[in-house]
Amino acid sequence: MNFVKRAGLSLWARKGRTLITFATFLVISVMVLAGILIDDATARAELDAKRAVGAEVNLSMDMNVEGGGGQLQAPRVDAATVDELGALPQVQKYTYSVWDRAILKGAFRLVDGGQPDPMGPGGTVGMGVLDSSLLPDFRNGTFTLLSGRHLTAADKDTKQLLVEERLARKNGLAIGAKIPLTGNDEKTTADFTVAGVYRDPRPSTESDPEYGINPANMLYGAVGGLAALGTGGNGPLQVGEATFLLRDADVQDAFKSAAQRVAGAALDGFTLDANDKAIQQMTGPLKSIRSTATVAMWLMGLAGAAVLALLTNLAVKQRRKEYGVLLAMGEKKSRLIAQQALEIVLVAAVAIGVSSLFAPALTQRAGQSLLGREATAAEQKISSWQHPAPGSTGLDQGIDWDDEPVDNADPVDEITVALSPTDLAAVGGVGLAIGLLATAVPAGAVLRLTPRSILTKGA
Structure with a gap:
């Protein structure tokens, strides 16, 4: 039987595990896509701020x-x-x-x-x-x-x-x-x-x-x-x-x-x-939420990869007898690994497609909320800075002139999230890499065994 057809039948026969894998990939896709979208949106906002300040x-x-x-x-x-x-x-x-x-x-x-x-x-x-x-x-x-x-x-x-x-x-x-x-x-x-x-x-x-x-x-x-x-x-x-x-x-x-x-x-x-000071004052909140989104994206990606590796490892162990029979019938190990990888890729593709439907709107709301809080905190810091009295340098009062706010350089408090084909391709690449990595390690470990040893050890 063609290994592509076997992959489809396997996913359908194991609906529970397929749904768990789908949910895991969906969470990973949403978080990774959110991180990429926020990074793109803040980069555009920073460029606009730089142009507004001027050369x-x-x-x-x-x-x-x-x-x-x-x-x-x-x-x-x-x-x-x-x-x-x-x-x-x-x-x-x-x-x-x-x-x-x-x-x-x-x-x-x-x-x-x-x-x-x-x-x-x-x-x-x-x-x-x-x-x-x-x-x-x-x-x-x-x-x-x-x-x-x-x-x-x-x-x-x-x-x-x-x-x-x-x-x-x-x-x-x-x-x-x-x-x-x-x-x-x-x-x-x-x-x-x-x-x-x-x-x-x-x-x-x-x-x-x-x-x-x-x-x-x-x-x-x-x-x-x-x-x-x-x-x-x-x-x-x-x-x-x-x-x-x-x-x-x-x-x-x-x-x-x-x-x-x-x-x-x-x-x-x-x-x-x-004009670095004006740009930094305007883009401070953007850098903060970009950093937060990047950390969250990496943590979720690594955690998701670990969960997927565990799920795949358990799935492969449960299918040892199936693999032993197929190997005894002359199936190549590479085709079995390809089948397992294809199953993961199919689930990942669906999860990424679904995430692209609602991740931009979710990211817009979450990113705008985070940015609003950061911008408010930055504005409060600006308003709390007191200019020394006329004729005074303020140095004897402990005033740090590096903290002096720049006029007409209000912190950016709005971003616009937009999904592009490049963003979707990036998420697809990350999802594919995580899926293949989660598949290769456990599958490779089992397939190093011979058909006889797999079958004699049992399922």
Whole structure:
């Protein structure tokens, strides 16, 4: 009789054992398929998060480095050095900034609110930027340019300003209006032209956590013009932070290596953050559930393989007499092993087919539930981080700046599970491997005996 037909008859005749084997394979298939589906879904979500963050590298002060005497010293780097980094082939666009105290003169008045006179009477913060469109708050949509235009590298040495709409409204400022500003020395004065009006959604009563001023009074100006106001035009322009928009996210490491090679010691006291922090904050929950699903998949696969091996071993021992008769009739051992393997493969194929019908929906619900809990825990950790008081580094309070949350990088709390032919093929390969392994070991042990020894030892 053909061994394929014998395999079908054997499965039908031993319905109880077939159902047990089917149930075991079904559980294994569901768990393995769930692990693969979650891995695929989280990988897609991580890629989407990486694309959302963008190919950006930030040069900023290393908050965990202390200067001499235990006091934190704000490092500076020559703008010329940053320009060299901006000319590297990996860079598409870049910007940098400087800030200093700026004092409104004449009839112009600041918007009320925030801390009283944090910069002195009439004083506010003037932030000089090379390209205002690359500022994080503009790029992520927190700030909105209402009228006018952004400042660009072409405005570097001009006296152009972006003003917040509340300050513009209070002083009747429109595009092209002139604003007299005095520098921190309270001597150097220059007239600046309003190039654009932007909106900051923060209320006037909420002081900026970094500078302590009313956010409605923040001024953004052309970097060269504001720097000249602060220094009187003496000395080279030095900056405290910069942003590099790269041509591709995959060249981040190459850019960082090239930047260290070009700038060397000039970057001491700075960090080059390739947005890893934002990506890690967003994808932390994804990595957690992926790890959980992978461990569960391996444990279930190994446990299932052990159970199948035990079931197959018992089945083979119960069929020793059958094998002895078949071998005595001239049946080849390889065909008997093939029959046993075929029985397992047939059951596995049906189990995998059934699991593919409901595993995606089950995985979607289970994965979404796990991810929701992880995302909630991550959001609670973010909300519990307290920014130190303005003017304080927080180091004396034990604040770890590595734990500082990144704005507009909310943890991913949703995944979409989708079954593909590749996933089904992967589950089939795993199921086939487990089935063959469970079959080969016990069957091979019995078939090493001769027909005579099998029959004389009995069933």
